[in-house]
Amino acid sequence: xxxxxxxxxxxxxxxxxxxxxxxxxxxxxxxxxxxxxxxxxxxxxxxxxxxxxxxxxxxxxxxxxxxxxxxxxxxxxxxxxxxxxxxxxxxxxxxxxxxxxxxxxxxxxxx
Amino acid sequence: xxxxxxxxxxxxxxxxxxxxxxxxxxxxxxxxxxxxxxxxxxxxxxxxxxxxxxxxxxxxxxxxxxxxxxxxxxxxxxxxxxxxxxxxxxxxxxxxxxxxxxxxxxxxxxxxx
Numbered sequence: 344x345x346x347x348x349x350x351x352x353x354x355x356x357x358x359x360x361x362x363x364x365x366x367x368x369x370x371x372x373x374x375x376x377x378x379x380x381x382x383x384x385x386x387x388x389x390x391x392x393x394x395x396x397x398x399x400x401x402x403x404x405x406x407x408x409x410x411x412x413x414x415x416x417x418x419x420x421x422x423x424x425x426x427x428x429x430x431x432x433x434x435x436x437x438x439x440x441x442x443x444x445x446x447x448x449x450x451x452x453x454x
Numbered sequence: 455x456x457x458x459x460x461x462x463x464x465x466x467x468x469x470x471x472x473x474x475x476x477x478x479x480x481x482x483x484x485x486x487x488x489x490x491x492x493x494x495x496x497x498x499x500x501x502x503x504x505x506x507x508x509x510x511x512x513x514x515x516x517x518x519x520x521x522x523x524x525x526x527x528x529x530x531x532x533x534x535x536x537x538x539x540x541x542x543x544x545x546x547x548x549x550x551x552x553x554x555x556x557x558x559x560x561x562x563x564x565x566x567x
Contacts, residue, residue, distance in 0.1 A: 377555055386558040429560035440485050440550050
């Protein structure tokens, strides 16, 4: 069974700090990786996708992928209170277009 | 969310009654999905569709059925609602393109009493 593991948190960081969110996955066939942000009572929103080993940067967000170690991470620089949300990691393999989601990590950014 | 709408947004129903949730998209995306989200379980796939009249089961499909007679509509039916089906239901779509991801609807909060 395909599994995506995330620490449920909460991860608490001060405003302006770097928040580091991690995710491991079991399916070595995974080829596509996604990070979603979900505010309380709202639907998940795609913030980053990554397909190749290494780093991918988009504004204050950096996704990091290491397929050999089967982990993907999300760094949020200059964290803001508005970043407080649950972050979901998702993987998908081999063009199946059936993603597997982790249970999410709760992030709290305090002023 | 833009291009994908779910209805109703909230529903309270009685145990044993059938319930149908609707997902409508205007993006002409091929893939559509139904998830439920419960505390401690995260998002769990109920059913998905990869085209008109092409559907398949997800990990928690028991007690649910789906239909997709048009590209834009994906219906989820709870054949005989139970209290264990109280949940938030999300529809998602994907086009499977180069920069694909999954876009979620706003969700339906279903309570079975």
